[in-house]
Amino acid sequence: MPDQRRRVRRVTTPRENRDRVPGGRGAAAARLVALGAGRIDAMVLQHNDLGQTIWRAAGYRRQDEWRRWVREQAPTAGPR
Template sequence: MTELRIRAAGPEDLDAVLAFWKVAAEGTSISDDRDGVERLVARDPESLLLAERAGELVGTVIAGFDGWRCHLYRLAVHPDHRRQGVGTALLTAAEDRFVRLGGRRADAMVLTRNATGQRAWEAAGYAPEEQWRRWVRHLTEK
């Protein structure tokens, strides 16, 4: 099997990432557009991590840090590359980034209906916190 490469996405990768999420990610988000991802990479150039094998995009994770908490979004692995260590490698890279930045706690956002994602996060050692409920407001609807 070809070696896996993890790297930060650049502006030139964004169209490929958006197309990849349509195949590999469960559901879409209001910010899954060129402008939203462009803002992410401009604000924090190291936050969108890509996994590549033989030059092919096979996985992504957004590893955001706000100076206090670490946030994980869009862990996605192409269906043809699942169960081959891609997700684990991405999470290891994300957690290493968080440690370098001084992060001490990470949370992961996953759709309730995404059973595959729920199992993946649990297998990675992340547990749901029943004491918290996450409330979301789409600011573009104001």
């Protein structure tokens, strides 16, 4: 049975991440929960020990059963 919870994503810039991770996430997390988010996650590179330490200290845990899948796209001709 598919997961029926509402999914909301918040993308941040590297500057936002440096300035507000993870302490400033409290208000954002509260807004996401109010919108129906059942889980909040963070993507941290596998070898980013500092990032993993920060998120772990904020109560997050590594979820080993998930992996990110990506596919590179060929550049398109045209304006960006």
